[in-house]
Amino acid sequence: MGELALELRMTLRLFFGGEKCFGPGPAALLEATDRLGSLRAAAAEADMAYSKAWTSLRACEQALGFPLLEREAGGRRGGGSRLTKEGRDLLAGYRELERRMDQEGIRLLRELLPQLAIEG
Numbered sequence: 001m002g003e004l005a006l007e008l009r010m011t012l013r014l015f016f017g018g019e020k021c022f023g024p025g026p027a028a029l030l031e032a033t034d035r036l037g038s039l040r041a042a043a044a045e046a047d048m049a050y051s052k053a054w055t056s057l058r059a060c061e062q063a064l065g066f067p068l069l070e071r072e073a074g075g076r077r078g079g080g081s082r083l084t085k086e087g088r089d090l091l092a093g094y095r096e097l098e099r100r101m102d103q104e105g106i107r108l109l110r111e112l113l114p115q116l117a118i119e120g
Contacts, residue, residue: 006116008105012098021063022094029053030068030083030091039069039081064090 013023032042043053061067068087072079083091109116 006109006113008102008109010101010105012094012101014094016063019063022060022090026056026060026068027091027094029057030087033069033081034083034088034091037080037082039071 011024014021028046029039029042029048032045033039036042036045039053039057040050043050046053057068061069066086067084068090069081070084071081
């Protein structure tokens, strides 16, 4: 099978009641928070205001009906955030859905638009 001359890019966004409740931005924030142990650090890495990151994830939590992060207030121990089981499961499922959609999209592109394939 030839390589594709055209690159396919799909963006997965989840909607609930007509409102976006999860997508690439919140997924990236959760991954960074998991890696850095802090939503504030994740927001800084994304060059995003902490208040915007917090508001975005809070809106996701409200739409989805479960918490994505466990938050520990600062102070002497420094505070931090970590993903809840539900947050971790949502993120893993979202990334797997993205992966499968990409594979299926490439398959469909080859099937439906074979003229875009390069022989070789």
